[in-house]
Amino acid sequence: MQTYYDMNIEPASILGRRVSVMGFGAQGRAHALNLRDSGVDVVVGLRTDSPSRGICKELGLAVQTPSKAAASSDVVVMLVPDQIQPALYRETLADSMTEGSAMVFAHGYSIHFRHIEPRQDLDVLMVAPLGIGDQVRALYEAGRGVPALLALHQDASGAARDLGLGYAWANGHGRAGIFETSFSDETETDLFAEQAVLCGGLTHLISAAYDTLVDAGYPAELAYFGCLHEVKLIADLVHQRGISGMRKSISSTAEFGDYSRGPRIINQESRRAMREILDEVRDGRFDRELSAEAETGFPAIRAGRKAAQTHSIELVGKRLRAMMPWLSES
Numbered sequence: 001m002q003t004y005y006d007m008n009i010e011p012a013s014i015l016g017r018r019v020s021v022m023g024f025g026a027q028g029r030a031h032a033l034n035l036r037d038s039g040v041d042v043v044v045g046l047r048t049d050s051p052s053r054g055i056c057k058e059l060g061l062a063v064q065t066p067s068k069a070a071a072s073s074d075v076v077v078m079l080v081p082d083q084i085q086p087a088l089y090r091e092t093l094a095d096s097m098t099e100g101s102a103m104v105f106a107h108g109y110s111i112h113f114r115h116i117e118p119r120q121d122l123d124v125l126m127v128a129p130l131g132i133g134d135q136v137r138a139l140y141e142a143g144r145g146v147p148a149l150l151a152l153h154q155d156a157s158g159a160a161r162d163l164g165l166g167y168a169w170a171n172g173h174g175r176a177g178i179f180e181t182s183f184s185d186e187t188e189t190d191l192f193a194e195q196a197v198l199c200g201g202l203t204h205l206i207s208a209a210y211d212t213l214v215d216a217g218y219p220a221e222l223a224y225f226g227c228l229h230e231v232k233l234i235a236d237l238v239h240q241r242g243i244s245g246m247r248k249s250i251s252s253t254a255e256f257g258d259y260s261r262g263p264r265i266i267n268q269e270s271r272r273a274m275r276e277i278l279d280e281v282r283d284g285r286f287d288r289e290l291s292a293e294a295e296t297g298f299p300a301i302r303a304g305r306k307a308a309q310t311h312s313i314e315l316v317g318k319r320l321r322a323m324m325p326w327l328s329e330s
């Protein structure tokens with residue numbers, strides 16, 4: 001993959017441009033503060049009744065309505081939830097963005113699934129951080145950064161790549177690596193990874209293993225520590241050293257259990273399910289399902305949250321974590 005670092009980037013492509021960040025949530029807060037601290041002229045686009053307005057003002061960030069911010073900017077960054085972006089573009093930004101300006105996304109969803117069909121005069125690009133917003137800000141402040149993916153959808157100006165690299169530099173990504181890809185590849189791999197591993201796979205693996213121990217009569221506390229609490233220890237090792245590196249830190253008993261029992265959990269049926277999940281992402285079935293879910297007020301998400309509230313893994317976890325308040329800081 002084509003990869004860029006700070007040394008390959010000319011910051012002038014972003015310095016001197018006015019950037020409006022739409023939204024002040026997980027990513028919006030991090031990007032607005034990082035860009036401001038890198039010397040970029042930033043304004044945050046928020047609704048008039050937004051509870052985030054006061055926080056922005058306390059942090060010294062300029063705030064305008066989304067339409068006014070877009071009308072006064074060279075670059076608009078879409079950092080509201082993916083399901084909100086199409087309406088924000090259609091009802092506000094399409095008419096207020098200035099001729100020849102640029103739109104930056106942190107995820108390819110709205111463009112890849114054609115929920116937004118941008119005006120032809122706009123540069124449309126993606127700088128997708130490979131980390132949550134808190135990390136994007138904390139690592140920037142520590143002089144480090146999270147890696148990011150760069151992609152171009154429309155290069156009306158002929159300078160969209162330079163702008164994307166400048167944006168990534170200002171957000172701290174050039175310190176860790178900027179990898180050039182496409183909107184399609186970013187969207188499909190991101191959705192697949194969060195469904196198969198990061199969210200869907202991991203949470204269901206933890207819950208099923210916990211239920212197995214509790215149903216067999218073991219104390220919920222033992223099940224919680226073994227199947228949930230210790231996931232972080234292993235995840236940190238995998239993150240820092242890779243899978244083989246992690247295995248150097250575990251006992252030979254654990255390593256033998258890994259090779260001999262792991263394939264019974266992730267077996268041919270699991271791999272077939274992964275291929276089906278990838279097919280549903282690629283042929284648009286997942287997007288259609290999510291769109292229907294959003295149009296009806298997210299009934300599946302609300303039902304999932306309600307069921308989780310009464311599951312014993314949540315109740316025992318809440319009690320155990322209350323005695324270890326430092327966990328929320330790590």
Ligand SMILES: NC(=O)c1ccc[n+]([C@@H]2O[C@H](COP(=O)([O-])OP(=O)(O)OC[C@H]3O[C@@H](n4cnc5c(N)ncnc54)[C@H](OP(=O)(O)O)[C@@H]3O)[C@@H](O)[C@H]2O)c1
Binds near residue numbers: 028052084134
């Ligand atoms: N979450 C992550 O760490 C992460 C990681 C990588 C990429 N991304 C991508 O980054 C983008 C933003 O995601 P996010 O998780 O940062 O979003 P988020 O935290 O859910 O965004 C919340 C912000 O959006 C604003 N907002 C909601 N509805 C709005 C509307 N109708 N008009 C104007 N503003 C509205 C909220 O305004 P108020 O303040 O007024 O409530 C709030 O400031 C998405 O494309 C996502 O896929 C996210």
